[in-house]
Amino acid sequence: MGRDLLNEDNAGRLSLTSKIFNIIRDDILNGKYSEGEKLVEAKLAEELGVSRTPVREALKQLELDGMVENIPNRGVIVKGITKQDIQDIFTIRTAIEGIAAAWAVERITEEELQDLKEAYELMEFYAFKKDIEKFAEFNTKFHETIYKATKSRYLEQVLKDFQYYMKQSRKKSLQIEGRMEDALREHKEILDAFLERNKERAEKALTTHVNNSKKNAEKLGKN
Numbered sequence: 001m002g003r004d005l006l007n008e009d010n011a012g013r014l015s016l017t018s019k020i021f022n023i024i025r026d027d028i029l030n031g032k033y034s035e036g037e038k039l040v041e042a043k044l045a046e047e048l049g050v051s052r053t054p055v056r057e058a059l060k061q062l063e064l065d066g067m068v069e070n071i072p073n074r075g076v077i078v079k080g081i082t083k084q085d086i087q088d089i090f091t092i093r094t095a096i097e098g099i100a101a102a103w104a105v106e107r108i109t110e111e112e113l114q115d116l117k118e119a120y121e122l123m124e125f126y127a128f129k130k131d132i133e134k135f136a137e138f139n140t141k142f143h144e145t146i147y148k149a150t151k152s153r154y155l156e157q158v159l160k161d162f163q164y165y166m167k168q169s170r171k172k173s174l175q176i177e178g179r180m181e182d183a184l185r186e187h188k189e190i191l192d193a194f195l196e197r198n199k200e201r202a203e204k205a206l207t208t209h210v211n212n213s214k215k216n217a218e219k220l221g222k223n
Helices: 013-029 041-048 052-064 083-107 110-129 132-149 153-165 167-174 179-196 199-222
Strands: 068-071 075-078
Touching (some): 052 068, 083 132, 083 199, 110 132, 132 153, 167 179
């Protein structure tokens, strides 16, 4: 069976559809399918080793998610994440990450604080190794630890979704000369604020980091 992911289980077709949705979404975000490319239901079903029905349902979910568009007489076309989408995400993040920082500083547990420190230390290690892939991975973990520490499931979910959709943009941004080192310094400032449990410093550090990330995304958009 293709990709050995789609073993039917007691959750039934809904679980299968969700797995297919996640796979196709990852493939779009990772660049396997380019913007404007047509996704053929039968071909996807064959590649994944499943029937066409769960693939059809997954494509409908992707359309609701804005990742694809079903165009009459053309079929399902990849939209992906546009430059405008990225700019919109940064604008929203700038508005709400300060709130996340303030809540997280007040509510973070000692265990979560240790997780934050470990994520930073691994970022530091992979920055030294010049490993963008792993640096980005622990960058995401660093931020998600803060989101979790807010103890607000709604804020956490919104910001985690943004992290997910910006995976490729982040990796491209980190390829800009000096950006990984700058990002590391920005995360150190955030970490220090949390270790001090200094709410104002944390809000400022996190907002500054998001704004700097936005500037780098704008540079990429001009290339």
